[in-house]
Amino acid sequence: MIVILLLIPLSIAMAAIFLGGFIWAVRSGQYEDTCTPAMRPLMEEPDAKPDEVPDARQKLQRK
Amino acid sequence: MATLIAIRPGRNGLAETADDPVCPAATGCFHCGAPLRGGVIHSQERAFCCQGCRTVFEILAEHGMTDFYRFGTAAGVRVSNAVKKEEFKYLDDPAVRRQLVDFADDRITRVSFRIPSIHCIACVWLLENLFRLKPGVGHAHVNFPRKEVCITFENSRVTLGELVAFLASLGYEPELKLADLGNQARPRVSRRLWLQLGVAGFAFGNIMLFSISGYLGLDGFSGPALKMLFGWLSFALAVPVIIYSAADYWQAAWRGLRQRMLTIEVPIALGIAALAARSACEVFAGRGTGYFDSLSGLVFFLLCGKLFQQKTWHRLAFDLDYRSFFPLSITRKQNGAEERVSLSQLQVGDRIIIRNGELIPSDARLAAGPAMIDYSFVTGESVPVEKQPGDHLYAGGRQIGGTIEIETLKAVSQSYLTSLWNQQAFRKPRREILDTMINQYSRRFTKAVIAVAVGSALFWWFHDPSRALVSFTSVLIVACPCALALAAPFTLGTAQRVLARRKVFVRNTSVIETLARVDTVVLDKTGTLTAAGAGSVEFDGAPLTADEATWIFSLTRHSTHPCAVRIGEAVAVRAGSVAGEVRSFSEQPGAGMQGVVAGHEVWMGSAAWLASRNVAVDRSAAGVGSVVHLALDGRYRGSYTLPGALRPQTAELVSRLAADCELALLSGDNERERDQFRKLFGPFANLSFNQTPLGKLEFIRDLQKPGKTVMMVGDGLNDAGALQQSDAGVAVVESIGAFSPASDVIMAANMVPRLAEILRFSKTSVRVVRLSIMLSGLYNLVGVSIAARGQLSPVVCAILMPLSSVSVVVFACALTNWFGRRAGLDDTAAGHLNAEAQP
Numbered sequence: 001m002i003v004i005l006l007l008i009p010l011s012i013a014m015a016a017i018f019l020g021g022f023i024w025a026v027r028s029g030q031y032e033d034t035c036t037p038a039m040r041p042l043m044e045e046p047d048a049k050p051d052e053v054p055d056a057r058q059k060l061q062r063k
Numbered sequence: 064m065a066t067l068i069a070i071r072p073g074r075n076g077l078a079e080t081a082d083d084p085v086c087p088a089a090t091g092c093f094h095c096g097a098p099l100r101g102g103v104i105h106s107q108e109r110a111f112c113c114q115g116c117r118t119v120f121e122i123l124a125e126h127g128m129t130d131f132y133r134f135g136t137a138a139g140v141r142v143s144n145a146v147k148k149e150e151f152k153y154l155d156d157p158a159v160r161r162q163l164v165d166f167a168d169d170r171i172t173r174v175s176f177r178i179p180s181i182h183c184i185a186c187v188w189l190l191e192n193l194f195r196l197k198p199g200v201g202h203a204h205v206n207f208p209r210k211e212v213c214i215t216f217e218n219s220r221v222t223l224g225e226l227v228a229f230l231a232s233l234g235y236e237p238e239l240k241l242a243d244l245g246n247q248a249r250p251r252v253s254r255r256l257w258l259q260l261g262v263a264g265f266a267f268g269n270i271m272l273f274s275i276s277g278y279l280g281l282d283g284f285s286g287p288a289l290k291m292l293f294g295w296l297s298f299a300l301a302v303p304v305i306i307y308s309a310a311d312y313w314q315a316a317w318r319g320l321r322q323r324m325l326t327i328e329v330p331i332a333l334g335i336a337a338l339a340a341r342s343a344c345e346v347f348a349g350r351g352t353g354y355f356d357s358l359s360g361l362v363f364f365l366l367c368g369k370l371f372q373q374k375t376w377h378r379l380a381f382d383l384d385y386r387s388f389f390p391l392s393i394t395r396k397q398n399g400a401e402e403r404v405s406l407s408q409l410q411v412g413d414r415i416i417i418r419n420g421e422l423i424p425s426d427a428r429l430a431a432g433p434a435m436i437d438y439s440f441v442t443g444e445s446v447p448v449e450k451q452p453g454d455h456l457y458a459g460g461r462q463i464g465g466t467i468e469i470e471t472l473k474a475v476s477q478s479y480l481t482s483l484w485n486q487q488a489f490r491k492p493r494r495e496i497l498d499t500m501i502n503q504y505s506r507r508f509t510k511a512v513i514a515v516a517v518g519s520a521l522f523w524w525f526h527d528p529s530r531a532l533v534s535f536t537s538v539l540i541v542a543c544p545c546a547l548a549l550a551a552p553f554t555l556g557t558a559q560r561v562l563a564r565r566k567v568f569v570r571n572t573s574v575i576e577t578l579a580r581v582d583t584v585v586l587d588k589t590g591t592l593t594a595a596g597a598g599s600v601e602f603d604g605a606p607l608t609a610d611e612a613t614w615i616f617s618l619t620r621h622s623t624h625p626c627a628v629r630i631g632e633a634v635a636v637r638a639g640s641v642a643g644e645v646r647s648f649s650e651q652p653g654a655g656m657q658g659v660v661a662g663h664e665v666w667m668g669s670a671a672w673l674a675s676r677n678v679a680v681d682r683s684a685a686g687v688g689s690v691v692h693l694a695l696d697g698r699y700r701g702s703y704t705l706p707g708a709l710r711p712q713t714a715e716l717v718s719r720l721a722a723d724c725e726l727a728l729l730s731g732d733n734e735r736e737r738d739q740f741r742k743l744f745g746p747f748a749n750l751s752f753n754q755t756p757l758g759k760l761e762f763i764r765d766l767q768k769p770g771k772t773v774m775m776v777g778d779g780l781n782d783a784g785a786l787q788q789s790d791a792g793v794a795v796v797e798s799i800g801a802f803s804p805a806s807d808v809i810m811a812a813n814m815v816p817r818l819a820e821i822l823r824f825s826k827t828s829v830r831v832v833r834l835s836i837m838l839s840g841l842y843n844l845v846g847v848s849i850a851a852r853g854q855l856s857p858v859v860c861a862i863l864m865p866l867s868s869v870s871v872v873v874f875a876c877a878l879t880n881w882f883g884r885r886a887g888l889d890d891t892a893a894g895h896l897n898a899e900a901q902p
Contacts, residue, residue: 016265031254043188
C-alpha cells in the first residue's frame with residue numbers, strides 16, 4: 001500500500017501539468033478564435049520571418 | 064467614406080469556414096475573378112479587369128508572393144478606385160492615432176482593424192505575410208471569424224496612415240467608424256469563465272479519484288490513515304474551487320440578498336456553503352472525506368451551463384449606435400484644397416465634400432450641386448429626395464449620384480438624428496432582467512427549502528439532538544438547485560442555437576423569455592415589411608444581356624425619377640457602370656420615358672403608357688409596389704418590380720401574427736400605401752405613417768403604459784429609439800454583420816416572414832424550461848426526503864447530483880431541438896426557404 005504515496009503525487013503532478021497547459025491555452029487566446037488556426041497549416045511556411053519587431057502582446061496583457 | 068472596395072455579392076453571409084465558393088470564370092480577371100469586359104489590362108500574360116487589380120498582382124509578383132493565387136483562384140479583392148496616400152493622413156494626427164491603436168511606445172505600435180473584405184484563406188495568408196511586402200511591418204495576426212487583423216509595426220519606418228493606405232491599395236481597406244474612437248475595451252469575459260471551468264474540472268476529476276474507495280466501501284480495506292490523507296487532499300483541491308471557480312455565485316448571491324431578491328444564486332450559494340462547511344468539519348474531525356467531490360462537480364456543471372448560455376456570435380454587436388454607422392473621416396474643403404480629416408475634428412461651418420454613396424455626417428446646408436439624398440435608413444422614407452443648393456440636409460442621408468458640397472450647421476452629436484441618443488431610453492444600459500422565470504421559481508423554492516431544513520432540524524433537536532445539525536445541512540446540500548439552475552441555461556441556450564442556425568440571433572437567453580411574453584408586435588415598414596435598397600429590384604422576364612443592361616442603365620441616367628434611379632443602381636453592376644450615349648430622350652411625368660441608345664429604342668414606364676404605344680404588356684407579374692415595364696424596339700421585354708414591394712409571404716405573416724398578438728405598423732414613410740396596408744392589417748390595426756424617430760419611441764412607450772409587452776421590428780437608425788424602448792427590439796439586416804442599431808435580436812431579412820413561428824417557438828421553449836424545472840423538482844423531493852431523515856451519505860449525494868443534472872440537461876436539450884425541428888426552424892425542414900433566400 002505504501003506505493004500509493006508515490007502514485008498520488010505523480011497523478012496530481014500530471015493533472016497539474018495538464019491544468020497548467022489549459023491555463024496557458026486560455027490565456028494566450030486560443031479559445032477566442034478556433035477557426036483561423038485551423039487554416040494556418042494549409043499555408044506554406046514563408047521563407048522569411050518578420051523583422052525583429054518585438055511582439056507587443058505581453059505588454060498588452062498587463063495593460 | 065467612399066466604398067473603395069467592391070466586394071462581390073454572396074460573401075456577406077456568416078462565413079465560418081474557409082471553403083467559401085470562389086467561382087473562377089475562365090475569362091475573369093486573374094486577380095479578382097470579375098468578368099472581363101472591354102479595356103482588359105494585361106501584365107505578365109495575365110488579364111486583369113482594372114488597373115487596381117493589376118497593381119496588386121504586380122506588388123505580389125515582385126515580392127514572390129504569387130502563392131496567393133494558389134490558395135484560391137482569383138482570390139483577390141477588386142480595388143476599383145485608386146487609393147491616394149493623403150486620404151489616410153488624418154490617421155497620423157496624434158489625437159486620432161492615440162484613440163485607434165491598442166498599444167504604442169517609442170519604437171512600435173500595435174493596432175487592430177476590422178477588414179470586411181477578408182473572405183478566404185488567401186486573405187489570411189496575405190495579411191499575415193504583410194511583412195514581406197511592406198518594410199517596417201512586423202507580426203500580423205488574423206482572426207478570421209471576426210474579420211479582424213492585428214498588426215505590429217515600427218514607428219520609424221511606417222506610419223499608421225501609410226499602413227492603412229497600403230492595406231487599402233491591396234483591397235483590404237479597414238473599416239474605420241466613428242465608434243472606433245475612444246472605444247478600446249474589448250470584452251474578455253469568456254477567458255475567466257474558461258479558467259474557472261478548468262480549475263473546477265481539474266478538482267472534480269482528482270477528488271473523484273480519492274473518493275472512489277469511499278464509494279466502493281473500501282475504507283476498511285485501506286485503513287483510516289489513508290482515508291484521512293484523502294480527506295485532506297480533497298480539501299486542498301476543493302479550496303480553489305470554492306474561492307475561485309464559485310466566486311461569481313458568491314458575488315451574485317450577495318448582490319441578490321442586498322437587493323432583497325432571492326435569485327437562483329442564493330440557494331446555490333447556500334448549498335455550496337453547506338457542502339463546504341459540513342465537509343470541512345468531517346475532514347478536520349477525521350471522520351471522513353466529506354462531500355468535496357459533489358461540491359466540485361456541482362460547480363463544474365453549473366459553470367458548464369453558464370458557458371453554454373453565454374454563446375456569442377462573431378461579427379454581431381447588439382449595442383451599436385449611430386457612431387458605428389458614421390465614417391471616421393470626411394473630406395473637408397479649406398482654402399480651395401481638399402483634405403481628409405477625422406470626423407471629430409469637424410467644426411460647424413466647415414465645407415465638406417460628399418461623393419456618391421457617402422453619408423452626410425451632420426445637419427448641413429447644401430452648398431453646391433443638386434443632390435439626391437436617400438434617407439431610407441434614417442427616416443424610413445423609401446424614395447430618394449432631390450435637394451437644391453441652399454436646402455437643409457439632415458445627418459445620416461446618403462448621397463446618390465454626383466459629388467456635392469455641403470456646409471455643416473451643427474456638430475455631429477447635436478444633429479437632428481443623433482440627438483435621439485440623448486433620450487431617456489438611452490441613458491440606462493439595456494436592463495439585465497433580474498426577474499427571470501428561474502428567479503421567480505427560486506423565490507418559492509428557497510423559502511420552501513429553508514422551511515424544510517429548519518423543520519427537520521427542529522424535529523431532530525427534540526428527538527436526537529446529535530442529528531439536528533446533520534439533517535439541517537443535508538437538506539441544504541441535497542436541495543442545492545443544480546438541476547434547477549441548469550434547466551433554463553440549457554433549454555434557452557439550445558433554443559438560441561436553433562434560432563441562430565436560421566440566422567436569428569438573440570442577445571442573450573433572457574430575450575427568449577421576453578419573446579415568449581410578447582403580446583403586441585409593432586412592425587416598421589421600409590426595410591422590414593418591404594425590402595430596402597437597390598438589391599431588391601427584381602426583373603421579371605428573360606434575363607437581360609449585358610448590352611441590354613447598358614442601354615437601360617444609360618437611359619435611367621437621364622432621369623431623376625426615383626424609380627429610374629433605383630433601376631439604374633440595380634443594373635449598374637451588370638452594365639459595368641458604362642453609360643452609352645442617349646439620343647432623342649423624352650420623359651412624360653407619371654407615364655414613362657424613352658430614348659435611343661446604340662440605335663435601339665428603349666421605352667420604360669407604366670403598363671398603360673406602353674399599352675398606348677401598342678406594346679403587348681404582360682400584367683400578370685404586377686406584384687405589390689411599383690412596377691416599371693420595359694420595351695425594347697417596340698417589343699415587350701419584361702418588368703421591374705421596385706423596392707417598396709412587400710417581402711414574400713407578408714400577408715401570411717400578418718394573419719399569423721394577428722392570431723396571437725395585437726399588431727401595429729409604424730412607418731417614417733408617407734401615407735401613399737395606407738390603403739394597401741389597411742387591407743393587409745385589417746380594419747382595427749393601428750397604422751401610423753410619417754413618424755419621426757422620436758415619435759416612434761413615444762408610440763412604443765404609449766403602448767407599454769397599459770402593461771403590454773411590446774416587440775418592435777425595425778431596421779434603420781430611425782427605429783433605434785423604438786427598438787431601445789421596446790421590451791424586445793428586433794433589428795432586421797439584409798446581410799449578417801451589416802450595421803444594425805442596438806437591439807435584442809438581430810435577424811436576417813429573409814426570416815421576417817417567419818416571425819410568428821419564432822414567437823411560437825420561444826413560447827414552447829419556455830414551456831420546456833417549466834417541464835425541466837418540474838423534473839428537477841422531483842429529484843429534489845426524493846433527495847430532501849432522504850436528507851430530512853439525516854441519512855445522506857456521500858455516495859447518495861455523489862450519485863444524485865450528477866444524475867439529476869445530466870438527465871435534466873439531456874431532457875431540456877433534446878426536447879428543445881425536437882420542437883425546433885417541428886416548428887420548421889431547423890435546417891432540414893426549412894431547406895426550401897434557404898434556397899429562396901439565395902438566388
